[in-house]
Amino acid sequence: xxxxxxxxxxxxxxxxxxxxxxxxxxxxxxxxxxxxxxxxxxxxxxxxxxxxxxxxxxxxxxxxxxxxxxxxxxxxxxxxxxxxx
Amino acid sequence: xxxxxxxxxxxxxxxxxxxxxxxxxxxxxxxxxxxxxxxxxxxxxxxxxxxxxxxxxxxxxxxxxxxxxxxxxxxxxxxxxxxxxxxxxxxxxxxxxxxxxxxxxxxxxxxxxxxxxxxxxxxxxxxxxxxxxxxxxxxxxxxxxxxxxxxxxxxxxxxxxxxxxxxxxxxxxxxxxxxxxxxxxxxxxxxxxxxxxx
Numbered sequence: 604x605x606x607x608x609x610x611x612x613x614x615x616x617x618x619x620x621x622x623x624x625x626x627x628x629x630x631x632x633x634x635x636x637x638x639x640x641x642x643x644x645x646x647x648x649x650x651x652x653x654x655x656x657x658x659x660x661x662x663x664x665x666x667x668x669x670x671x672x673x674x675x676x677x678x679x680x681x682x683x684x685x686x687x688x
Numbered sequence: 689x690x691x692x693x694x695x696x697x698x699x700x701x702x703x704x705x706x707x708x709x710x711x712x713x714x715x716x717x718x719x720x721x722x723x724x725x726x727x728x729x730x731x732x733x734x735x736x737x738x739x740x741x742x743x744x745x746x747x748x749x750x751x752x753x754x755x756x757x758x759x760x761x762x763x764x765x766x767x768x769x770x771x772x773x774x775x776x777x778x779x780x781x782x783x784x785x786x787x788x789x790x791x792x793x794x795x796x797x798x799x800x801x802x803x804x805x806x807x808x809x810x811x812x813x814x815x816x817x818x819x820x821x822x823x824x825x826x827x828x829x830x831x832x833x834x835x836x837x838x839x840x841x842x843x844x845x846x847x848x849x850x851x852x853x854x855x856x857x858x859x860x861x862x863x864x865x866x867x868x869x870x871x872x873x874x875x876x877x878x879x880x881x882x883x884x885x886x
Contacts, residue, residue: 613799622869660821
């Protein structure tokens with residue numbers, strides 16, 4: 604069993620493949636290897652879940668508010684540019 | 689050309705202020721955020737974005753719609769911001785970084801976890817609320833190296849696809865993915881440290 608694991612992925616390698624996995628950039632064989640590792644490794648499964656948490660949280664980052672007057676100021680400039688060129 | 693884009697381009701060519709205002713409302717905050725990663729201050733970033741808007745006004749006649757307006761606009765901003773960065777002597781060659789996703793000390797000699805990732809919540813099977821995490825993440829992103837911040841922001845915060853981000857930042861697909869990987873890994877580690885994990 605230990606010998607078999609040695610020949611497949613270890614955790615230190617698995618964590619480096621997470622983005623390729625999520626980006627669907629692994630070969631079919633590489634994908635199978637990682638999924639086989641995940642199926643038997645709760646720690647790497649938790650690690651992947653945390654990477655997904657990071658991505659989900661990023662999707663909720665609110666855009667900065669525009670300082671008041673920004674749009675009007677740029678539209679004023681737009682008018683100047685249009686008439687000046 | 690995308691329907692909405694075609695309409696905006698037509699109106700911009702006609703000098704329609706409302707169409708210009710639509711673009712400013714839609715993209716200004718994102719553009720300043722992106723420009724900020726190339727220069728030293730928000731003021732310089734805003735200047736670069738303003739120059740980019742002028743570029744849009746001057747270039748709209750030549751815009752052929754091979755890319756979306758958004759891609760075109762973001763590319764112009766990146767060019768302006770890079771130029772401003774060069775003036776500030778901040779121009780740095782692309783640094784992909786070489787740090788491991790997880791420090792080597794967290795693994796044993798066989799490469800198995802010695803100090804595995806801690807649970808982020810006490811409740812079994814519960815994930816942390818993404819909205820609750822978002823506020824903290826927004827600050828942590830500022831600590832990323834510039835190239836990682838650029839890719840992470842466009843991909844995971846602004847939800848752009850890999851192709852568009854490569855086009856905007858002038859990156860190869862492989863380098864884009866490496867930078868995204870380093871950014872996500874680093875942010876996970878920072879959040880883990882904050883949550884009293886490891």
